[in-house]
C-alpha cells in the first residue's frame with residue numbers, strides 16, 4: 001500500500017453520440033469509402049467545398065454539382081507539433097498541415113509525413129497517402145497522411161487566400 | 164438523394180483533477196478503508212468532508228478529520244432503472260444517501276439490494292473494492308447490513 005497522500009484523481013468525462021453527418025457529408029464519406037475526394041460546387045460563386053455542405057456559406061444558395069477533386073494538393077500552412085495528446089501516437093515532432101487539394105477551394109487538416117520537419121514549407125506540393133484499400137471506411141482518415149510530390153513549390157499568389 | 168449515414172461516436176476527456184487538502188485526505192482514508200469526515204461550525208460531522216464550512220465559509224481543518232463507521236442508515240434513495248456506462252452497476256439499482264454511524268450527513272453511493280428490500284431507515288454497510296486506490300470507487304457499493 002502506498003503511503004503518499006492522494007493529491008489528484010483522473011475523472012474521465014465521456015459523451016456517446018450517434019453521429020449523423022447529413023446528406024452532403026454522407027456523400028463525401030461514401031466517396032472516401034471508394035478512395036475518392038468529393039466536393040460540391042456553388043452555382044453562384046463557383047467555389048468547390050470539400051467536404052461539401054448543403055449550401056454555400058458565402059452566397060446562401062444550395063449546392064448542385066458534385067465535383068471530384070484530386071488527391072494532390074498544396075500545403076498552404078502548417079504547424080510543428082511537439083506535444084502528443086491522449087490516444088495519438090505519432091513520433092514527435094510531426095507536422096499537421098492544411099492542404100488545398102487540387103480542384104478544391106477549401107483546405108483540409110492532414111498529417112504531413114515523408115519529409116524532415118525542418119524542411120516542410122508553405123507552398124509545398126503534396127500527395128495523399130491512402131491506407132491499404134481493404135481498410136477503407138466511411139472516413140477521411142482513409143488518407144493516412146500527405147507526402148511531398150517531386151514538383152516545384154506553388155507560387156504564394158496561388159494559395160494566399162487560404163493562409 | 165444520398166442516404167444519410169449514421170455511426171456511433173464517442174468523445175472522452177481524461178481530466179486530471181487536483182483534490183485539494185480535504186478531498187485528498189478523504190480519498191487517502193478510503194485507500195486505507197477508513198471513512199473520514201470533519202466537524203463543521205455547527206458541530207455536525209460532515210462526510211465527505213468539505214473544505215469550507217457551509218454556514219460560515221470558514222476553512223475547515225483538514226488535519227483534524229474524524230473517522231466514522233463503515234455502517235449506517237439509508238436516509239433517502241432513488242431507483243435508477245437505466246444505468247449508464249461507468250455507473251456502479253449495469254443492472255438497475257438504487258442510489259442511496261447513507262448516514263454512517265458517527266456522521267450527521269448523508270454520503271451518496273449505490274446500494275446492491277433488490278428494489279423490494281430497500282426502504283428509508285434500513286441498515287447498510289460498505290462493500291469495499293478488492294484493491295482500494297484512493298478513489299470514491301474504493302467503496303464498491305453499499306449492501307444490507309446483517
Ligand SMILES: [Zn+2]
Pocket residue numbers: 042043044045046047056057058059060
Ligand atoms: Zn457561393
